[in-house]
Amino acid sequence: MTKVHVSELVLRDGHQSLIATRMRTEDMLPIAGKLDDAGFWSLEAWGGATFDACVRYLKEDPWERLKKLRKAMPNSQIQMLLRGQNLLGYRHYSDDVVRAFVQKSADNGVDVFRIFDAMNDLRNLKVSIEAVKKVGKHAEGTISYTTSPVHDIPYFVALARELEAFGCDTIAIKDMASLLTPEITGELVKSLRAAIKLPIHLHAHATSGLASMSVLRAVDNGVAIVDGCISSFAEGASLPTTESIVAALKGTEYDTGLDIGKLQEIAAYFREVRKKYWQFESEFTGVDTRVLVNQVPGGMISNLSNQLKEQGALDRMDEVLAEIPRVREDLGFPPLVTPTSQIVGTQAVLNVMTGARYKSITNEVKNYFLGQYGKAPSAVNADIKNLAVGDAKVIECRPADLLDNEMEKLSSEVEGLAKSEEDVLTYAMFPDLAKTFLQERNAGSLKAEPLLTKETAATS
Amino acid sequence: MTKVHVSELVLRDGHQSLIATRMRTEDMLPIAGKLDDAGFWSLEAWGGATFDACVRYLKEDPWERLKKLRKAMPNSQIQMLLRGQNLLGYRHYSDDVVRAFVQKSADNGVDVFRIFDAMNDLRNLKVSIEAVKKVGKHAEGTISYTTSPVHDIPYFVALARELEAFGCDTIAIKDMASLLTPEITGELVKSLRAAIKLPIHLHAHATSGLASMSVLRAVDNGVAIVDGCISSFAEGASLPTTESIVAALKGTEYDTGLDIGKLQEIAAYFREVRKKYWQFESEFTGVDTRVLVNQVPGGMISNLSNQLKEQGALDRMDEVLAEIPRVREDLGFPPLVTPTSQIVGTQAVLNVMTGARYKSITNEVKNYFLGQYGKAPSAVNADIKNLAVGDAKVIECRPADLLDNEMEKLSSEVEGLAKSEEDVLTYAMFPDLAKTFLQERNAGSLKAEPLLTKETAATS
Ligand SMILES: [Co+2]
Numbered sequence: 001m002t003k004v005h006v007s008e009l010v011l012r013d014g015h016q017s018l019i020a021t022r023m024r025t026e027d028m029l030p031i032a033g034k035l036d037d038a039g040f041w042s043l044e045a046w047g048g049a050t051f052d053a054c055v056r057y058l059k060e061d062p063w064e065r066l067k068k069l070r071k072a073m074p075n076s077q078i079q080m081l082l083r084g085q086n087l088l089g090y091r092h093y094s095d096d097v098v099r100a101f102v103q104k105s106a107d108n109g110v111d112v113f114r115i116f117d118a119m120n121d122l123r124n125l126k127v128s129i130e131a132v133k134k135v136g137k138h139a140e141g142t143i144s145y146t147t148s149p150v151h152d153i154p155y156f157v158a159l160a161r162e163l164e165a166f167g168c169d170t171i172a173i174k175d176m177a178s179l180l181t182p183e184i185t186g187e188l189v190k191s192l193r194a195a196i197k198l199p200i201h202l203h204a205h206a207t208s209g210l211a212s213m214s215v216l217r218a219v220d221n222g223v224a225i226v227d228g229c230i231s232s233f234a235e236g237a238s239l240p241t242t243e244s245i246v247a248a249l250k251g252t253e254y255d256t257g258l259d260i261g262k263l264q265e266i267a268a269y270f271r272e273v274r275k276k277y278w279q280f281e282s283e284f285t286g287v288d289t290r291v292l293v294n295q296v297p298g299g300m301i302s303n304l305s306n307q308l309k310e311q312g313a314l315d316r317m318d319e320v321l322a323e324i325p326r327v328r329e330d331l332g333f334p335p336l337v338t339p340t341s342q343i344v345g346t347q348a349v350l351n352v353m354t355g356a357r358y359k360s361i362t363n364e365v366k367n368y369f370l371g372q373y374g375k376a377p378s379a380v381n382a383d384i385k386n387l388a389v390g391d392a393k394v395i396e397c398r399p400a401d402l403l404d405n406e407m408e409k410l411s412s413e414v415e416g417l418a419k420s421e422e423d424v425l426t427y428a429m430f431p432d433l434a435k436t437f438l439q440e441r442n443a444g445s446l447k448a449e450p451l452l453t454k455e456t457a458a459t460s
Numbered sequence: 461m462t463k464v465h466v467s468e469l470v471l472r473d474g475h476q477s478l479i480a481t482r483m484r485t486e487d488m489l490p491i492a493g494k495l496d497d498a499g500f501w502s503l504e505a506w507g508g509a510t511f512d513a514c515v516r517y518l519k520e521d522p523w524e525r526l527k528k529l530r531k532a533m534p535n536s537q538i539q540m541l542l543r544g545q546n547l548l549g550y551r552h553y554s555d556d557v558v559r560a561f562v563q564k565s566a567d568n569g570v571d572v573f574r575i576f577d578a579m580n581d582l583r584n585l586k587v588s589i590e591a592v593k594k595v596g597k598h599a600e601g602t603i604s605y606t607t608s609p610v611h612d613i614p615y616f617v618a619l620a621r622e623l624e625a626f627g628c629d630t631i632a633i634k635d636m637a638s639l640l641t642p643e644i645t646g647e648l649v650k651s652l653r654a655a656i657k658l659p660i661h662l663h664a665h666a667t668s669g670l671a672s673m674s675v676l677r678a679v680d681n682g683v684a685i686v687d688g689c690i691s692s693f694a695e696g697a698s699l700p701t702t703e704s705i706v707a708a709l710k711g712t713e714y715d716t717g718l719d720i721g722k723l724q725e726i727a728a729y730f731r732e733v734r735k736k737y738w739q740f741e742s743e744f745t746g747v748d749t750r751v752l753v754n755q756v757p758g759g760m761i762s763n764l765s766n767q768l769k770e771q772g773a774l775d776r777m778d779e780v781l782a783e784i785p786r787v788r789e790d791l792g793f794p795p796l797v798t799p800t801s802q803i804v805g806t807q808a809v810l811n812v813m814t815g816a817r818y819k820s821i822t823n824e825v826k827n828y829f830l831g832q833y834g835k836a837p838s839a840v841n842a843d844i845k846n847l848a849v850g851d852a853k854v855i856e857c858r859p860a861d862l863l864d865n866e867m868e869k870l871s872s873e874v875e876g877l878a879k880s881e882e883d884v885l886t887y888a889m890f891p892d893l894a895k896t897f898l899q900e901r902n903a904g905s906l907k908a909e910p911l912l913t914k915e916t917a918a919t920s
């Protein structure tokens with residue numbers, strides 16, 4: 001028996017992928033007991049976009065959510081998704097902020113830290129991994145999977161070896177764009193298993209309809225843990241269905257040991273919850289294989305489509321889709337995930353809409369060429385780089401090496417407003433949002449965005 | 461290279477499973493050229509519930525649909541689903557009707573006949589298979605997959621051997637209830653391949669979220685053809701996604717040879733078509749694994765739920781779900797598919813609602829015990845049978861052996877109304893419906909049920 005373990009992601013990625021990260025803590029707590037008892041390897045419940053959505057839309061204190069979940073799920077490993085040196089924000093933070101954030105996350109209940117970098121620049125992961133190990137928690141080093149001439153199996157194996165050397169406890173393969181095929185998954189897991197000793201954890205989005213097949217091939221090749229989402233928040237842009245994975249392996253040598261009947265109770269609960277958030281549903285929640293043809297993730301296509309619609313230029317979509325892989329090549333083939341997906345997408349739209357490639361160049365692309373996001377996976381286009389930043393000095397070191405400690409400065413900026421180090425960290429992540437949030441919280445006037453009922457929607 | 465072939469089912473099972481079989485011919489013809497060019501092994505486009513829906517709701521002549529599709533897809537094999545001696549109706553027909561139906565289906569465009577019986581009583585398939593071979597077309601003998609103490613792999617292998625001996629060209633495994641797991645699929649395909657020479661064709665519904673994994677294991681074990689549905693009509697109660705199957709096998713030794721880009725054009729077309737039929741959508745179209753726990757197919761649960769709701773007894777659902785496997789056992793474990801799913805479901809509801817099992821017994825259950833549907837897979841409960849039919853004489857022979865030829869009689873019943881043998885066959889399938897249909901057609905007053913627009917629905 002080589003039991004396969006399952007991580008359940010309904011509390012984080014499930015609602016992030018399907019209802020714009022809008023699930024409220026009040027809808028998590030009633031089922032937390034059953035989630036806690038189910039026997040998952042971990043429950044991913046924090047980080048990613050949930051912190052942002054709490055502060056921005058739900059007017060919930062994300063740290064309070066974590067504490068409540070911790071209390072409600074005492075027997076489970078709570079997992080969070082952390083963007084390395086970006087933490088949960090959209091810039092690089094100084095190392096003291098990274099350390100403080102990890103410490104407070106651990107203090108308040110996080111057991112497993114899944115840590116990734118959009119560029120796979122491991123220098124951006126090192127400090128957070130060290131911080132996690134220092135507080136005695138589980139560090140999961142993450143490979144952001146993508147395809148390109150440089151992203152072959154030896155490339156990913158080399159990353160995994162370094163993550164192992166960093167002291168990680170497990171290695172995650174993160175396929176946010178749903179690019180993995182069952183065949184590649186099998187080869188990748190097999191190669192990783194041959195090269196490193198750490199257990200492998202697979203995170204494969206279901207968008208292209210390949211994920212459950214990839215899970216099967218990963219299991220065939222010795223994956224230790226697989227991510228799923230309970231059926232009512234699974235498939236489409238989310239993850240493959242937890243119950244189906246459990247059923248597929250039941251009675252085989254890889255049996256997960258989970259009880260499908262208990263999982264169905266959880267699924268039934270969330271099926272009702274999902275209805276409450278209908279206004280955030282996509283029009284089409286089925287399989288979308290476009291990423292396999294034009295390399296552009298489904299979520300990015302939706303965003304671009306909205307952007308173009310606002311400009312009355314939806315008819316330029318095909319040109320933009322063709323331009324994206326070219327911009328990505330100019331930038332040295334970064335994986336397309338926050339923030340690189342936005343950087344590449346916005347520049348591609350500009351290249352199409354202005355009628356001349358790089359006639360106008362965004363600040364983000366300039367910063368990218370200046371090395372502010374880290375090292376590109378392969379050589380960038382020298383001509384375009386020259387056009388963007390001329391001979392300005394490029395950062396060769398780890399970007400955060402240029403940052404002074406900032407916890408003290410951040411604390412002083414919100415003195416009076418912040419009641420705890422957690423508050424300071426919230427401010428560090430989203431300065432403007434957090435100021436308003438903390439003011440309203442202190443004044444007792446926090447109010448979540450309203451949810452539409454079908455009736456109010458029909459009459460408005 | 462062991463190329464795997466793909467059958468595309470959007471024109472039949474896709475809309476039957478997801479929008480109550482309501483797709484109109486006018487929405488099929490504009491894309492027929494692209495479907496014809498895609499390179500599918502077959503396009504299932506007729507039979508099943510489509511004939512009924514044409515006559516009942518769409519007021520289309522199903523034979524005209526077939527002719528139009530034949531003309532629009534000259535290079536493809538058109539496939540139909542046929543319920544053996546039941547043809548497309550809900551009773552056993554005499555052999556001359558079966559032969560006439562097969563002849564006319566072939567004349568008008570069907571190339572591949574997929575033939576099944578709800579009981580797996582092969583005597584109910586024999587005449588239609590012979591008729592198909594006689595008109596020189598492809599006969600696909602079908603195993604209706606289910607689970608029970610008698611439905612093990614040797615049982616299915618024995619069925620397949622007999623179907624091979626009948627002269628079938630291929631063998632289909634039909635998993636209408638979504639019960640197949642990847643492991644069982646692998647074993648079943650392997651065992652069939654070892655026992656018979658015919659190519660194996662897999663039809664596995666996606667309801668429980670296992671189908672794409674089962675497809676992968678079937679491919680590993682030498683399946684020749686797999687069924688899929690284009691993404692916009694796939695997954696949930698329908699079949700796994702065609703594009704995903706193609707992508708999963710691309711570049712492997714099993715490469716289907718199909719072009720994903722072309723398939724995406726077809727998917728985009730049907731995504732728009734589906735919107736037109738929004739009123740027939742289920743509330744929840746995701747994965748539903750309940751069948752794996754209580755053995756009751758998802759579609760049956762929905763029907764029962766409606767039945768109980770009408771009686772104000774939705775709170776008895778759990779009792780009904782527990783009763784169904786018991787009734788099924790009393791009946792000798794028939795697979796649950798039309799018409800046995802209705803027979804078992806209705807009796808289970810009665811057993812719960814009357815407060816005493818078999819206090820009231822339906823005529824269908826009585827007929828079942830009398831052998832009118834064929835031979836049960838295993839011994840029926842003798843006490844219940846006695847309660848239902850006493851010592852009435854049970855049919856031991858093939859039920860249709862008791863039927864006299866009836867084409868002449870049927871023809872005379874619709875003399876004047878019917879303009880062709882096809883019309884007589886339409887009348888044979890659905891006598892009352894067809895009379896009205898033919899009258900209106902002859903009078904030029906056929907009118908399809910109206911489709912709701914979102915506007916008219918909101919104001920009504
Ligand atoms: Co994810």
Ligand SMILES: [Co+2]
Pocket residue numbers: 473636663665
């Ligand atoms: Co079917």
